[in-house]
Every structure is written in C-alpha cells, then in structure tokens.
Amino acid sequence: MSTGPKPQTIGAVERAADVLNAFTELDGATAGVTELSDRLGLSKAVVHRILASLRARGFIDLDEQTRRYSLGPASLALGLTYLQQIDVRDAARSVLRDLSEQTNETATLSIRRGDVRMYVDQVTPAREVKMTVQLGHPYPLHAGASSKAFLAHLSAAHVDEYLAGPLEALGENTITDPVLLRLDLGEIRKRGYAASFGERQEGAASIAAPVSDHENDTVAVISVCGPVERFRDEVGAIAPVLLEATRELSRKLGWEG
Numbered sequence: 001m002s003t004g005p006k007p008q009t010i011g012a013v014e015r016a017a018d019v020l021n022a023f024t025e026l027d028g029a030t031a032g033v034t035e036l037s038d039r040l041g042l043s044k045a046v047v048h049r050i051l052a053s054l055r056a057r058g059f060i061d062l063d064e065q066t067r068r069y070s071l072g073p074a075s076l077a078l079g080l081t082y083l084q085q086i087d088v089r090d091a092a093r094s095v096l097r098d099l100s101e102q103t104n105e106t107a108t109l110s111i112r113r114g115d116v117r118m119y120v121d122q123v124t125p126a127r128e129v130k131m132t133v134q135l136g137h138p139y140p141l142h143a144g145a146s147s148k149a150f151l152a153h154l155s156a157a158h159v160d161e162y163l164a165g166p167l168e169a170l171g172e173n174t175i176t177d178p179v180l181l182r183l184d185l186g187e188i189r190k191r192g193y194a195a196s197f198g199e200r201q202e203g204a205a206s207i208a209a210p211v212s213d214h215e216n217d218t219v220a221v222i223s224v225c226g227p228v229e230r231f232r233d234e235v236g237a238i239a240p241v242l243l244e245a246t247r248e249l250s251r252k253l254g255w256e257g
Contacts, residue, residue, distance in 0.1 A: 012050075015042065019050050020059065023071050024137055030068040079136060088211070088220045089121050091252045096123040096222070099245045103238050105226040106131045107245075110146045110208075115162060117141060117150050117221070131204055131225045142181055143170040144200030145193075145208035146223045152188040153210050153218040159185065173198040192243055195235065197228055205231035207239060209246040214254025222246050 018040055023031065025039075033051065037044045051069055054060040058074035092109045099107040100123040109121040116138035124130050141151040141162060151159060159182075167176040173196075175181045188194045193209040206225035210218040222245055224238050225231070250257070 015040075015046065016050050016054060018042075019047065019054065020071070020075065023069075023075075030063070030066070030070045032068050036069075088249075088253065092121065092211075092220065092222070092249050093123075095245050095249045095252075096121060099123070099222070099224060099241065100125050102241050103224050103234070105224050105231070105234070105238070106133070108133050108146065108206075108223045108225060110150070110221045110223070111219070112141070112150045112221075113138070115141055117147055119146075129227060129230075131206075131227065133225070139200065140168060140170070142167050142176075143174045143196075145196035145206040145225075146221045147200070148185065148188055148194040148196070149208040149210050149221045149223075150218060152185040152194065170200050171198050171202050175199065191239075193239055197232065203228055207235055207242055209242050211246050211253065212250045212255040212257065214256070216255065216257065219253065220249070222249065 019036060022036055022039055023029075026035075033044050033047050036042075036051075037047045040047065042050075051060055051062075055062055055069075055072065058072045060075075061070050061072040062068075063070070088111070089109060096107040096109060104125045104127060106122055106124045108119050108123075110117045110119050118138050119133045119135050122133050122135065124132060139147055141147045141154075151162065154162070163178040163181060167178065167181070168174075169176050175184055184194075193207050195205075195207045197205045204225060205228040206223045208221050208223035211220040211222060213219045222242065224242050226234070247255075
C-alpha cells in the first residue's frame with residue numbers, strides 16, 4: 001500500500017505556495033481576494049480558503065477594515081532565515097556600508113536564481129533624496145544594471161538561450177532588441193560594469209559590477225544607485241570606487257584574479 005502524499009494534498013500545497021509567491025510579484029504590499037483570484041486563475045472560494053489557512057499559521061495578515069491581505073510575520077521569519085544562509089551577504093555588509101559612505105548613494109547586493117535575480121541587501125546614505133530597492137523581488141536578467149551585470153557573465157550558450165526568449169520592457173529605456181542587448185553586454189564585459197538609466201524603473205539609475213568566488217564564478221553583483229538627474233554626473237567618479245568594492249568582496253570569497 002502506498003504511503004506517499006495524496007495528489008490532492010500536493011495540489012493544495014502548490015496552490016498555497018502560488019498564493020504566497022503572488023505577494024512577491026505585486027506592485028503593492030497588499031492584495032484582495034479578487035486580485036489574487038484573477039492573477040492565479042483560481043476561484044475566489046479557493047483563494048479565500050488558502051488565505052484563511054495561511055493566516056491561521058501567521059504567514060498572512062488581514063486588515064479588517066480594508067479586507068486586504070499582506071504577508072505575515074511567519075513569512076518574514078522564513079525570508080530572514082534564507083538570507084542568513086547566504087554567506088556572501090554577511091561578507092558584503094561592510095563593503096556595502098563603505099561603498100555607500102564613499103559615494104553618498106545607495107549600495108545594493110544581488111544574487112541570481114536561474115533567469116532572475118533579486119536584491120538581498122542594501123545600505124542607504126544619510127541624505128533626503130535617495131533610492132531604495134525591494135529586497136527579495138525577482139527581476140529578469142535583461143533590465144537594469146544589476147541584472148545585465150549577471151547576464152553579461154553567463155556562458156555564451158546561456159546568453160543565447162536567454163536572448164531567444166521574450167524580453168519584456170520594465171521601463172521606457174529597457175533594451176528589448178536582442179542585437180542591441182548583445183552589444184551592450186559586450187561593452188559591460190569590456191569596461192567591467194553595467195549601467196542603467198530608467199531601464200528597470202523610471203527615474204532610477206545605477207551602475208553594477210559582478211562579484212567572483214574562488215572558482216572565478218559570478219556569485220553576486222554589487223550596484224550603486226540613485227535618481228537619474230543626479231546620477232548621470234556621478235558615474236565617472238563612482239565606477240572606480242564600485243570596481244574596487246567588488247574586487248574587495250571577491251577577494252573575501254577566495255578570488256585571486
């Protein structure tokens with residue numbers, strides 16, 4: 001007799017995971033039952049049952065007045081546990097702090113998972129107008145400086161495969177032409193860093209460079225970002241400081257280049 005999980009149990013777990021993942025893809029931090037139902041292609045009754053179960057276990061919170069849901073403390077605990085397991089994040093903390101102090105802009109750290117990357121840490125400057133990023137949100141590899149810094153250092157076969165797929169425009173300056181993007185990736189490899197002006201987010205600019213480990217693999221990307229109108233004039237001064245920061249972190253991880 002089989003003692004494995006029943007198909008309906010697996011299906012319920014998968015749907016609950018889909019609901020939780022949906023909160024990482026929303027424009028805002030909250031969602032209603034109808035919004036989640038439309039996004040996931042599930043009935044409102046099913047979505048409501050899943051939310052109720054997740055809420056009972058602390059993974060989801062409900063605002064009783066607006067009837068909108070958000071991630072709960074148990075979700076935060078899982079996310080923090082995951083981040084604590086990323087050794088590069090611990091090693092990068094002092095590097096990010098120094099980089100932000102030297103540039104007076106926001107310094108970020110990203111990691112890649114398959115064909116997406118996500119911010120896992122940031123240090124912001126002590127100034128009124130500054131950029132902040134959303135930690136843990138997945139972004140495609142063709143839009144924005146941090147994403148392109150990863151894409152430029154993947155294998156040729158992986159780059160070819162990625163460029164053969166759809167290239168969604170996230171901002172008005174996102175490069176969606178594979179030929180132009182391939183040329184940009186070549187420039188990134190040549191100068192050592194990627195640049196973005198309104199590619200991922202309107203009004204935001206950044207430069208980013210890869211971090212290598214002891215096997216010379218790109219394991220993370222560090223970026224410096226700020227408002228476009230201020231950042232354009234800062235790139236020349238920030239680039240060498242950024243590259244020295246990525247070399248410092250790479251050496252911490254065993255890189256000997």
